[in-house]
Amino acid sequence: MDRAGHDGTDRPGSSPDATSPMGSVDKALLALQELSAAGTGGLPLADLAQRLGLNKTSLHRTLAALRFRGFADQDAATGHYVLGPAATALASSYLSEENLPSLLQNALTSLCAQTDELVHLGVLSGAEILYLDKVEPARPVRVWSAVGRRQPAATTGLGRAILSRRSVDPASLAWFAGDRLPAERLAQILDLSRSRGYATETEENEVGISCLAVPLLRDGAAIAAMSITAPSERMTDARRTELATTIAREIPPLLPAGMSLPAELG
Numbered sequence: 001m002d003r004a005g006h007d008g009t010d011r012p013g014s015s016p017d018a019t020s021p022m023g024s025v026d027k028a029l030l031a032l033q034e035l036s037a038a039g040t041g042g043l044p045l046a047d048l049a050q051r052l053g054l055n056k057t058s059l060h061r062t063l064a065a066l067r068f069r070g071f072a073d074q075d076a077a078t079g080h081y082v083l084g085p086a087a088t089a090l091a092s093s094y095l096s097e098e099n100l101p102s103l104l105q106n107a108l109t110s111l112c113a114q115t116d117e118l119v120h121l122g123v124l125s126g127a128e129i130l131y132l133d134k135v136e137p138a139r140p141v142r143v144w145s146a147v148g149r150r151q152p153a154a155t156t157g158l159g160r161a162i163l164s165r166r167s168v169d170p171a172s173l174a175w176f177a178g179d180r181l182p183a184e185r186l187a188q189i190l191d192l193s194r195s196r197g198y199a200t201e202t203e204e205n206e207v208g209i210s211c212l213a214v215p216l217l218r219d220g221a222a223i224a225a226m227s228i229t230a231p232s233e234r235m236t237d238a239r240r241t242e243l244a245t246t247i248a249r250e251i252p253p254l255l256p257a258g259m260s261l262p263a264e265l266g
Contacts, residue, residue, distance in 0.1 A: 027054065027062050028071075035072060035083045042080030100224055101133040104216075107254040108135045108226065114246050118229040120145065122158040124166075124222075127176050129159045132224070145229070151205055154180050157213030158225040160199035164190045165215045165222035165262070197265030198244050199225075203232055210235035212243050214251075217260045226251075 034051055035042065045063070049056045063081055066072035070086030104121055112119045112135040121133040128150040153159025154176045163176065168190070170183070177183040193199035201211045212235070213227035228243055248266040255261070 024062070027052070027059070028066060031059065031062055031066065031081075032071060032083065032087060035081060036087070038082070040082065042075055042078070042082035044078075044080050048081060103256045104133070104224075104226070104254075107251050108133060110250060110254055111135075111226065111228065111247065112137055114250055115228055115243060117234075117243075118145065120158065120227045120229060121224060122156075122162075122227070123224045124153055124159065124162045125150065127153055127178065129153050129156050129162075131158075152178070152180055154178065154186055155201060155204040157199045157201040157211035157227045157229075160189055160193050160201065161213040161215040161225040161227070162222040164193035164199055165217060165220070194262075195264060196244075197262035198240075198247070200240065202235070208232050212240050214244075214247055214261055214265060216255070217262065218258055223259075 030052055031048065034048055043051070045056055045060060048063075049059045052059065063072050063074075067074065067084065070084045072087070073082050073084040074080070075082060100123070101121060108119050108121055116137045116139065118137060119135045120131055122129045122131050124130075129152075131145065131147055131149045131151075133147055134145055151159070153163060159176075168176065173187055174183040177186040189199070198212055198214045200213075203210060208231055209229060210232045211227050211229045213225045215222035216224045216226060226247075228247075230239075244265060248261065252261055
């Protein structure tokens with residue numbers, strides 16, 4: 001292990017043999033990585049110093065600087081250092097609704113090219129789905145859609161995909177269902193969507209049009225969803241299986257850091 005704290009293992013954005021051009025910054029970044037991996041329990045100073053191969057006095061000064069800016073915190077009861085709110089806010093800001101279309105443009109474009117179908121990106125907004133972006137195939141698509149459009153979450157593939165990865169109590173479930181379908185039926189749909197990693201909708205919003213959607217996860221919770229929309233005659237059971245396989249194979253490498261697909265999809 002070198003003086004900057006490298007232990008020979010690969011770290012994001014660097015090679016095992018790389019030497020940081022600024023050791024103090026590198027020390028702070030390595031401390032944040034370890035605190036992130038430690039989770040809510042955090043780490044005592046001695047353990048953190050041992051993991052990083054750093055002097056405790058030096059590391060204490062680094063942590064003091066991180067605490068000053070809110071990137072680290074210290075539990076008053078245990079004395080353990082934990083990741084601070086400023087650090088977690090970075091991921092939230094990066095994956096905010098405003099940034100999602102640009103962050104996911106490559107994924108949407110690739111999925112459209114792979115499937116030759118209309119692809120949408122949406123987020124939950126109240127009891128509705130808000131369409132943030134779309135990529136259209138070269139061939140004509142017999143469906144009206146527009147960025148900024150809203151649809152009931154309960155009857156859309158996008159909405160069902162997101163809700164399947166959210167904690168929805170009975171009262172909220174009834175609210176989402178409204179008068180569009182029985183709450184018990186929506187619960188069954190969400191259970192099935194959760195078990196297979198994707199949600200479907202067949203002609204519930206437009207005659208002759210069906211949809212398959214997958215949730216986009218951050219720490220296991222859905223923050224958005226992407227969908228494939230096609231004429232119902234093309235959206236057979238076999239085609240759905242094929243599309244789910246394509247998404248599981250092609251999309252993960254194109255997702256931004258911190259975002260993933262359901263494990264069940266694979």
